[in-house]
Amino acid sequence: MKELSLNILDIVENSTKAGATLVEISLQETNDTLTITVKDNGYGMSDETCKAALDPFYTTRTTRSVGMGIPLFKMMAEQTGGSLTLLSKSKQEYGDASGTIISALFYKNHIDFTPLGDVVSTILTLIQGHPETNFLYEHKSPEREVTLDTRELREVLGDVSLAKFEVVQWIKEYLNEQYSQDIS
């Protein structure tokens, strides 16, 4: 992947496939670190599936649906000296409290750090492709804070889909405007 924002897109696609109704995407930056956290309330994974999801070489017929997405994201974090953690509660064991949290720590000044890239495009692609899912997006850095909660937009929009082109364009401008503002 050329941009971490593409990994975020890929990881969140797993959340939507897991039937999540709410996906929280959080980016926290300091001067030298970036922590990307994706939390969903989907049907989660058993401990065994979690293990499989992290290891690209651990594959059996029954875990065929587990792909390269998480191992790739983990490798990109680790190559900067960072790490990735995966926590999951499966629907079978935890019922309505099921869900998954993936958190990856990156060291931004490391030579192998992959730039974040066009994260706005990732958020728009997710909303356009999954208008029924709620997304809570937050990007905090020393320079600025950017937030988006599609639940607030849904309240205004009523039965008009979030996937409508005009709506997505509005969200794009809404995010870009926040990104162009500096706190300092």
Next chain:
Amino acid sequence: MKSLAELKAIKEKMQSKVVLREGGEEIRVVVGMATCGIAAGARPVLNAFVEGVNKENLTSKVSVSQTGCVGLCQYEPIVEVYESGKEKVTYVKMTEEKAAKVIEQHLKGGKIVAEYLVSEK
């Protein structure tokens, strides 16, 4: 500053248009957005279709959506075009430029862009 009032105005405009859109889309454009597709550059291709279809006022007959892995990872980004009564068309190794040509020739003009199909060789 962008305000929610502005969004409300968009909503009202959209609601007045809803009736016109009830004809049902005849063409479905589906972009593969699994790990393989995303890594190969599917995100800008998807955006090119979404924006192009809107720019050309094709939204009443063309819908653009996302899918997972089609199983031809080496040919990603892959775009499938479904049209009622016709065979599915699969475009491979797509780019934003190729998307523009597919919109112009295929979605607007009804002619398949043969050079972007998977080669039989």
